Amino acid sequence: MSRGLFISLEGPDGCGKTTQAQALLRELRLQGKTVLFTREPGGTALGEVIRDILLSYRHANMCSRAEMLLYAASRAQHVEEVILPHLRDGTFVICDRFIDSSLVYQGLGLGLPLTDVYGVNLVAVQGCLPDLTVTFRVSVASACARLRAKQAETASGPDRIEARGIPYLTKVVAGYGQLAAMFPERIVEIDAERDPASVTRDIIEKIHTLERSVKA
Numbered sequence: 001m002s003r004g005l006f007i008s009l010e011g012p013d014g015c016g017k018t019t020q021a022q023a024l025l026r027e028l029r030l031q032g033k034t035v036l037f038t039r040e041p042g043g044t045a046l047g048e049v050i051r052d053i054l055l056s057y058r059h060a061n062m063c064s065r066a067e068m069l070l071y072a073a074s075r076a077q078h079v080e081e082v083i084l085p086h087l088r089d090g091t092f093v094i095c096d097r098f099i100d101s102s103l104v105y106q107g108l109g110l111g112l113p114l115t116d117v118y119g120v121n122l123v124a125v126q127g128c129l130p131d132l133t134v135t136f137r138v139s140v141a142s143a144c145a146r147l148r149a150k151q152a153e154t155a156s157g158p159d160r161i162e163a164r165g166i167p168y169l170t171k172v173v174a175g176y177g178q179l180a181a182m183f184p185e186r187i188v189e190i191d192a193e194r195d196p197a198s199v200t201r202d203i204i205e206k207i208h209t210l211e212r213s214v215k216a
């Protein structure tokens, strides 16, 4: 049995990752694929505890390096317990955020050296990098508006990371553009300012291109 494909979805808070992940899941299952949807931080029992520590306000004084290492710890468990076993079984894995979130949020966003963030995360993922990373490109204004819409839908306020506000979000939006230029063989940027169905169609097309290249 051949290894499953691993797709990560990336982009700033509110850009539409979870919306697109659900649409992709439906579409790929209709195509007869066995698909796992998972998300970070989290995706395992340990990861969900770490997620809660990272996103709650209980540890407002968390330093940047501790934050980076906690994300990496959650990812290490996720890869070992969930992602690698499913890929080995031939399952198609869609992950809502992965290594690039750390490179952008803790590296480019908080100013930790990118080589440190990448190095720690390479240890965490055991070399298991996505076959394709889809980054949703949106303006800061759209991300803010969508984030507000999501918070209204879910009757929730901003989490500890979202609460860093517009200056940080602006760095994150720019950071995703920088990252796409750094890893052009793995990351594709998609214009996510359009209606959700058009965005989904574009992602499916990128996935078909990937599948053709893997078969060739």
Ligand SMILES: Nc1ncnc2c1ncn2[C@@H]1O[C@H](COP(=O)(O)OP(=O)(O)OP(=O)(O)O)[C@@H](O)[C@H]1O
Pocket (backbone or CB within 6 Å): 011, 012, 013, 014, 015, 016, 017, 018, 019, 020, 146, 147, 149, 150, 153, 192, 193, 194, 195, 196, 199
């Ligand atoms: N293409 C789109 N056009 C307009 N609104 C959208 C689009 N995609 C998603 N939304 C809306 O934007 C809000 C945020 O979407 P979603 O929760 O999917 O984003 P996210 O990237 O997963 O956010 P987070 O990073 O906070 O998890 C939701 O209200 C969703 O309905």
Ligand SMILES: [Mg+2]
Pocket (backbone or CB within 6 Å): 017, 018, 019, 096
């Ligand atoms: Mg989401």
